[in-house]
Structures are given as C-alpha cells and as structure tokens.
Amino acid sequence: MNPLPLLPVAHALVARKDLPIPVWLFAWGASLVLIVSFFALSAGWRTPRFEKERWRPLGSGISGALTSAPVQLLCGAVGVFLLGLAIYAGLDGTEAPDRNFALTFLFVTCWLGFPLFSVFLGDVFRPFNPWRAVGRVVGGAFSAIAGQRPAHLRYPARLGRWPAALGLVAVVWLEVVYGGSGGVAVGLSPQTAGTAALVYSLYTLAMMAVFGAEEWCETGEVFSVYFGMFSQLGAFGMKDGRLGRRLPLAASTSWATVPGSAAVVIASIATTSFDGAQEGALKGGITQVFEWLADAGFSLITALRLTDTIFMLLCVAGISLVYLIGVRGMATVRGAPPLAKLRSGFAHTLIPIAFAYLVAHYFSLFVFQEQAQFTYLLSDPLGTATTDLFGTASGGIDFKILSANAIWYVQVGALVIGHVVGLTLAHDRATAYWGDYRQAARSQYWMLAVMVAFTCFGLYLLSVANS
Amino acid sequence: MTKMTRTAAVLLALVASLALVACGGSDNEASETTVPAGEAGTTIVIRNGEPVGGIQDLTYNAGDQIQFTVRSDVTSEVHVHGYDVMKDVEAGGAVSFSFPAEIEGIFEVELEDTKTQIAELTVNP
Numbered sequence: 001m002n003p004l005p006l007l008p009v010a011h012a013l014v015a016r017k018d019l020p021i022p023v024w025l026f027a028w029g030a031s032l033v034l035i036v037s038f039f040a041l042s043a044g045w046r047t048p049r050f051e052k053e054r055w056r057p058l059g060s061g062i063s064g065a066l067t068s069a070p071v072q073l074l075c076g077a078v079g080v081f082l083l084g085l086a087i088y089a090g091l092d093g094t095e096a097p098d099r100n101f102a103l104t105f106l107f108v109t110c111w112l113g114f115p116l117f118s119v120f121l122g123d124v125f126r127p128f129n130p131w132r133a134v135g136r137v138v139g140g141a142f143s144a145i146a147g148q149r150p151a152h153l154r155y156p157a158r159l160g161r162w163p164a165a166l167g168l169v170a171v172v173w174l175e176v177v178y179g180g181s182g183g184v185a186v187g188l189s190p191q192t193a194g195t196a197a198l199v200y201s202l203y204t205l206a207m208m209a210v211f212g213a214e215e216w217c218e219t220g221e222v223f224s225v226y227f228g229m230f231s232q233l234g235a236f237g238m239k240d241g242r243l244g245r246r247l248p249l250a251a252s253t254s255w256a257t258v259p260g261s262a263a264v265v266i267a268s269i270a271t272t273s274f275d276g277a278q279e280g281a282l283k284g285g286i287t288q289v290f291e292w293l294a295d296a297g298f299s300l301i302t303a304l305r306l307t308d309t310i311f312m313l314l315c316v317a318g319i320s321l322v323y324l325i326g327v328r329g330m331a332t333v334r335g336a337p338p339l340a341k342l343r344s345g346f347a348h349t350l351i352p353i354a355f356a357y358l359v360a361h362y363f364s365l366f367v368f369q370e371q372a373q374f375t376y377l378l379s380d381p382l383g384t385a386t387t388d389l390f391g392t393a394s395g396g397i398d399f400k401i402l403s404a405n406a407i408w409y410v411q412v413g414a415l416v417i418g419h420v421v422g423l424t425l426a427h428d429r430a431t432a433y434w435g436d437y438r439q440a441a442r443s444q445y446w447m448l449a450v451m452v453a454f455t456c457f458g459l460y461l462l463s464v465a466n467s
Numbered sequence: 468m469t470k471m472t473r474t475a476a477v478l479l480a481l482v483a484s485l486a487l488v489a490c491g492g493s494d495n496e497a498s499e500t501t502v503p504a505g506e507a508g509t510t511i512v513i514r515n516g517e518p519v520g521g522i523q524d525l526t527y528n529a530g531d532q533i534q535f536t537v538r539s540d541v542t543s544e545v546h547v548h549g550y551d552v553m554k555d556v557e558a559g560g561a562v563s564f565s566f567p568a569e570i571e572g573i574f575e576v577e578l579e580d581t582k583t584q585i586a587e588l589t590v591n592p
Binding site for chain 2: 404
C-alpha cells in the first residue's frame, strides 16, 4: 500500500517539468569542470585583483537623475503598488494558482527576476523595495513633525545577517514544503501567499520601526539581503549617495564581513538543492521517511511536510558541512589567518555558485512563467476571466520557445561558469590572505574540492531531476 | 606548484570524473526501461477515481503521435498539462487522445475535478 499517489506533490505553477540532462552531457560537464579547475590551480595569478572594487562615479547628470528624490519616490511607489496588488490578488483573486497574479509575481518574477538583474547590474531591488520606501517616508514624516530623527534601538552587531538567513529558509520552506504538500496538486494557494506577504510586511515594518529602515535592510530584511548578495557581483553600485561603475565581482569581496553572511549564501544553495532534489535525487529517501511517519500515525499532510522539512534541513547541514570542511582544511595551510576570518572570508566565493544553482533549477520556469506574467496575469491579475486591462488576457505560455536541448545547455553552462567565477574569487582571496603565493595555491586545493563538490552535485541533481 | 602535487591533482581529477561518469551511467539505465507506448496507445483505467496500478508512464519522442485512452468509472475531465488538451469522460465511458508530441519535457495528466494525477507524459527530444 503506497499512499503517495493519493497525495501528488507538485509546484503550484509548473505545467511542465524539465527532463533530466542526458548522461553524455553530465559527463562532459563534469569533465570540463575538473579540467578547468586543474588549469585554475596551475595558471593562477599572484597578486589579488578583486580586493578593490575601483568604483568610479557615473556622470553627475545620469547619477543625479536616477537618484533624485522624485525618481526614488516613484520607484518606491511602484514597489508599494505592486506588493499591494499581489496581496490583494492573493487574498481576493481566483484560487487557481496559475491564474492568480500573486504567486507568479512573488515567487517567479521577483524571487527569480531580481537575482538575475542584480547579478549583472547591481542592487536593483533597493529603489523598489516597498518596505524600505514606506519606512523612509514614515521616518521622514516623523522627523519633519517631531523636529528630531526617530530614536532607534541599536541593532546587535553580533546578530548580523542571521535573521535574513533564517528568513530565507522560511520563504523557501513556505514555497516548496508548505505549499508543495497542500494535499491537492496545486501547491501554495494564492490566499496563503497573500497572507504570508501581509504578515511579512507587518513584521518588516515593525523591525524597521525598532532598528531603522536602512539598518534592517542591511541585515535582517530577507529580500534586501538575498537580492543584495547577488548584486555584489554586478557592475554598478552606490557610494555616498552617488551611482557609479565598479569592477564586476569585486564588491563581493567585502560583503561577508557582516556576521551570518556565510549562512545566507549556504541557505541559498541548500534550499535550491532541496527543491531540485525532492523529485529526483532525494525522492527515494523522502518516500521512505514519509511512509515511516505516516505509519507512525501522522496525517498524510503532516507526514509529508515533516519529511520535506527534515530533508531541507539535511540539505542545509550537508552544504554547510562541505564548506566548513574546506575552511578547516585551509586553516591547516601554513600562514593561514584565524578560522573565523577564513570562514567569512571565503563566503562570497559561493555567491556565483548560488546563482548558477538558481539558473540551473529555475531557468525554464522563469522563461515560461514570465510569458504568463506579461500576458494574462497582467491583464487579468485576479483571474476573474472577465477583466482584460491591456488586451492580453487571452495570451498564454508558448512551451515551444525552449527545446529540451536549449534548457540543458543553459543549465550545464550556468554551473560551469558559476564554478569558474567562484574559483576566480577564491584564488584571488587566497592571494590576499597568504603573502606567499605557493601557500595560497596550496590552500586552494581545499576550496577547489569544495567547488568541485558543489558543481558536480549540481550536475548530478540535473541528471536525475524529475526521473 | 611542485611536480608531485600537479600529478596528484591530475590523478584526483581523473578518479573523480570516472566516478561521476560511472554513477551517472547507472542512473540512466533505470530510466530507460520505460516501455514506449505502442501504435494503438496505452489505456489508463480509472477505478474509484484512481489510476489502476498507480500513475502511468507515457513516454514519446518529439515528433511522435501521442495516443492513449482513458477508461473511467467516474465522470471527470482529463487534462494534459503543458499541451493543455482537455476532454470529458463519462462514468463507465472512455475517451481517446491523439495529438503530436511537439513540446519537450515532463507533463502531468490529471483528472481535473479531483486534481488526481493519472499519468506522467514524458516527451524526449
């Protein structure tokens, strides 16, 4: 008696799942990774190149226009409006997840779109962050009326980005564990998503009132921290209120100095791994534990959620362990800085890997679902079937625009490129930490092993995805 | 880097790639045992609103004609996701599907009324 077919597990939005990558491509990808890694070891440079971001201001015209008060207000207003629309659609719109604006907008357009744009451009979420916008307006109004700046509690520096790391796990848990096991094959309901967005908004605004909007965005606000992490690789950044160009990747080298940053990037890799593995690599184990818990008397939904939670936490533990072993290993190399410095000092080298995992697992979902976002979800956000705001309500998703081969090449290409960029950053950091270039190269055997493990694990997940 | 460490790195790389290829190979053999649907197509039997024998596998190559029949003891609508093909079936009746396999990927076939998955359609390139 297998109770699983009674309880289909599925994403709310996915009408099409990716085929596993074929063995030959897996073998080529893995071989390429190892060859590239070997060359990285032997042909490394000897002085750090990315430790300084070499920021130069853009022309004052462009910078001034983009950072002017009216533009900032407008961007903030757009953010608040779209968040409000998502909450409204979630609470009041159709129960069909694929016809409701809320799920696609929150979990695809924003959750996947901001990392994509941030990686190349910089922190594009910041101006649109609805909670920051509200926090700043309220703070500004308070200052104007009371004639003094609002008094905030000092944010405990030791907490660092830990609240954001926990929040990140919670967001993915809501999406793929809570939503993925709703008992019917629809996943997270729009109502749940809308309620969650509302609760999160209240929590965030409360924290901003206590610690200050900018402070909370820097450390605790999940989306600012998460998208901000990817933006460290981007080519544009703000300094002293001015917009400027910088050396791509370089800003990331100082990102992880805030405590808990390593936890954020590890949480990102681990939760993506879980989502990619739950219908592939981990399926057998999940089924086993689920049946065991169901036999132990848990209801089917509770058993499934409990099982998924356990496996998601196991993913976090596993990814953390691999990274910490690498750090321990580096510490044994002569001339190594203290362990704590190593632990945070190499965290940023995992950001490209985290992004590669996102591309590998969600690329096709993003391309397909954005077609829905900009056709029927735009014209009929509540899914009433009677609204057609922009005349695109009858549009749909064309699944033929991506062949399986195109998806495979993007997936494997992303993992290989992420691997190379991660190695580059790690090698660069090693040359900064170890004055002696030979010791630096020796320390990098460890990071190389970590990166090869993550990249090949990523390829492995793709090769058994949905199979 | 000394010559010895370099040799060690090459050996490590070779061992790791062999291990990866080996474990990749074994995974694939399992997934290729799926029997392709015959000319007349598979019949999926629904008893008490559930597919007999669990969720059925339908595997095709792109360009094939997808053909299958659903025989059901409940009235429902059969929905092939992705292709978005929908057909009603009466209790005690049967409904046949035939359409070209033009989208590559993995798709659910569902009884729409109860959201019960009855088959998984795989279209390989």
